[in-house]
Amino acid sequence: MSELDPAEVFRQEAADLIETLEQALLDLEKRPDDSELVGLAFRALHTLKGSGAMFGFTAVSEFIHEFETAFDRVRKGEATADRRLIAAALEARDHVAQLIDDPDCDPERGTAILSALKAAVCEGAGVETGASEHLAAPIVETGSAQPVAAGWHVCFRLPADALILGTNPLLLLDELRSLGPCDVTADTSALPPIDFIEPQSCYLSWDVTLKAGVSREAVDDVFLFVRDDMELSIEAIASESPVAAAIMAPVIAETTTVIEAAQPMAAASEASAPKPKAAAASSDRANAAKSERNATLRVPAERLDELMDRVGELVIAQARLSQLAEAIHDPSLVNVAEEIERLTASLRDTTMGTRMVPIGTLFGRFRRLVHDLSEELGKPISFVTEGEDTELDKTVIEQLADPLVHLIRNSIDHGMEPPEKRAETGKAATGTLRLAASHRGAEVAITVSDDGAGLNAERIRRRAEEAGLLSVGQVISEGELNRMIFQPGFSTASEVTALSGRGVGMDVVKKTIDGLRGSIDVDTTPGKGTTVTLRLPLTLAIIDGLLVRVGEDRYTIPLAAVEECLELPTGVAADGRGRSFLNLRGDLVPFLKLRDLFHTEGEVDPYQKVVVVSSDNTRVGLVVDQIIGNNQTVIKQLSRLHSGVKTFSGATILGDGTVALILDVMHLVAYGQKLEERRRAETLGRAA
Structure with a gap:
């Protein structure tokens, strides 16, 4: 078994932290006074800094230290998170991501970004830009610019999990000793009885007297990567000069407050030491904290796919067992088969849940895109998301990222008008871009909508005719004309810009959605x-299906798309051209005879059944010979040779080892809808 690359582990963890930082910054722009958002961003920065140092990403840690130092003034309420500061912070976030990918990238760019960030912080704090050279805690100096402190009294206690996370207190003590002579005392008051000691937990604290006239910044740097996770007090030891003592008094008073705040914690720990029950409770809390940290686990996608394949094979074997139990009529075997069926169903649902991801994880990525395009184009935009809890297979979500980027860019660049033009038409200056997702039967619908100018049908037709996609005067429906924008190389832009004009983006959308068998x-x-609207079929490896028979062949219909089943009324038959409609409680529903569609031979069953399926609020009836019943369907993808077959979305193996094709409900409903549109057109033609 190969060991994981530590650098790759860090990159995976850093990607989540960077995403958290970006979302917090974008929210902070709308709610600059939200202290929780500031704390969330600061914690993400601090974790990135510490992890980067641990895994050897020194450049990342050093850059984030300066980033964190500047942003600390926002956390302390000394600066406001205005638009300029958020823009600088987002640019710094981008540089952090670049440093993680390429630690040797241009350092001058990082210096320029930090300068811009410090300037933005100082502006938000009402301080002159020149004062941004040193944003860390100031060092009190005398008139001769020499540090007042003759030494430093340092007290620190590391968190309980410091050793597990790789922090070595002995190295911190060695760094302090490198600054000058030190008197070090270990505080063991919080050490529990030996029966309750956890070898990997840190119970000690240290009291250090540094006898050297070094700067406060030098002492701070010793605890650079662990400071925010520990109890730390740094108190200056003033010189004998009366003037210096007067100057240092406020500093000493400030640090004394920190020490006093830490004393009750130490006292509580000391009081609990001789009490085994209290120590046990502390141990339980530590274990609970560890459990919470380990609540999530990263697993390679290929392992989940392999697990899903095994569960799929188990479902097929279980179906075979149930069929045998029913044929043998042995009560004991039937009981075992039912128990295995229950366990298999539970395992199936749990396994599928590991692959299903809320689409909100994808939607969150586009907030930055909308923010940057809004700034670049000078178009104020309100970005609204809905249905973030809608779940999709992770592999599908990953493939949707690029199409949605192109659709959003197209909406903002082409659809949204500038504020002045919106004002002329009576619209609000701020446009609204809405991204929504929802389950609709056996498919997921994702919509990208805007309140812009809409498509220019005349311009689309003109460009289509110029490109030879349409002949002059050719009659097509409005929907077909609008879908011309997805043709390769098609663009209505008058000029090529960095955002649009080459007719490439929308082509990518169509190719990707076609590859997912969507529309x-x-x-x-x-x-x-x-x-x-992007409509995608549910492509889970295992679904509940309705097994039907047409002639001697069996087919599976996704159960989520089935609305109802009924018997085909006597006397209802197709007209001469094969088009049939069923009056279903006042609604005229087209139905397709699968025998005719699949050219099935043999005698027709006297009592045929109609399975009514739906897609996007459109219903179609599928006429079959027999409804066999529900079954768990393991989807097997068709080969590339069958990629052009739109009627079927896959195949499944039944309990007796035979194969049943899975009907593509979306395609069949679209086919039935076209038949209905033709009927209406013919009816209007006859009436005219």
């Missing part, structure tokens, strides 16, 4: 806005 709808209203 795209475009709905636009001139002057009101545009909505692009």
Whole structure:
């Protein structure tokens, strides 16, 4: 078994922390007085700094230290998180990500970013920019610019999990000794009885007297990467000069407060030491904290895929067992088969849950994109997300990132008008971009909508005719015309810019969605806005299906898409051209005879059944010979040779070892919808 690369482990952890930092900064721009957001951003920075130092990313830690020092003034309420500061902080966040990927990248860029950040902090604090040279705690000096302190009294206690996280207190003591002569005393008052000692926990604290006239900054640097996770007091030992003592009094008073705040904790620990029950409770709390830290576990995606494959095979074997138990009629075997079926269903749901991810994890990435495009184009935009809890397979979510980026960029660049133009049309200066997701039967619908100018049908037709996609005067539906924007190389932009004009982005959207066996709808209203809907079939490895028979063949319909089942009324038959409609409680629902669609031979069953399925609020009936019943369906993808077959989304192995094709409900509903549109057109034609 190969060992994990520590650098790669850090990069994975850092990606989550950087995402947290970015989201906190974007929220902070809207709520600059929210102290919780400031604390969240600061904790993300501090964890990145400490982890970077631990894994050898020195450049990352040093840059974040300066970043953290500047941002600390916001945390202390000395500066306001205004737009300029957030912009500088976001740029610093980008540089951190670049340093993680390439530690040797241009250091001058990092220096310039830190200068801009410090200037923004000073501006937010009402301080002249020149004062930003040193944002750390000031060193009190005499008139001759010499440090007043003749030495330093340092008290520190590391967190209980410091040793587990790789912090070595002996190295900290060695660094203090390197600054000058030290008297070191270990405080063992918090040490529990030996029966309750955990070898990896840190119970000691240290009292150090540094007998050297070094600067406060030099002492601070010793605790650079662990400071915020520990109890630390640094008290200056003033010289005998009366003037110096008067100057140092406020500093001593300030540090004394820190010591007093730490004393009750030490006293409590000391009081608990001789009490085994209290020590046991402390041990339990430590274990609970460890359990909370270990609540999540990173697992390679290929292992989850392998686990899903094994569960799929188990489902097939369980179906075979249930079929045998039913055929043999042995009560004991039936009981065992039912118990295994229950356990298999539970294991299936749990395993699928490990692959399902809320789409909100994807939506959050686009906040920065919208923020930057809004600033770049000078278009104020309110970004609204809905349905973040909608779950999708992680592999599908990863493939949706690029298409959604292109759709959002297109909406902001082409759809949204500048503020002055929106004012002329009576709209609010701030445009609204909405990103939403929802489950609709056996599919997931993702919509990107804006309240911009809408699509220009005349311009789209003109460009399509120029590109040879349409002949002059060719009659097509509004939906087909709108979908022209997804053709390769198609663009209505008058000039090529950094954002658009080459007709590449929307082509990427179509190719990706086609690859996921999905569809795209475009709905636009001139002057009101545009909505692009991506419809994707649920592609889980295991689904609940309705098994039906057509002739001698069996097919599976995803159960989530089934609305109801009924018997085909006597006397209802297709007309001469194969189009049939069923009056279902006042609604005219088209139905497709699968026998005709699949060219099935043999005698027709006298009592045929209709399975009514739906997709995006559109219903279609599927006429079958027999409804066999529900079953757990393990989806097996079709080969590339069958990629052009749209009627089926996959295949499954039944309990008796035979294969049943899985119907693509979305495609069948679209096919039935086209039949209905033709019927209406013919009806209107005859009426005219």
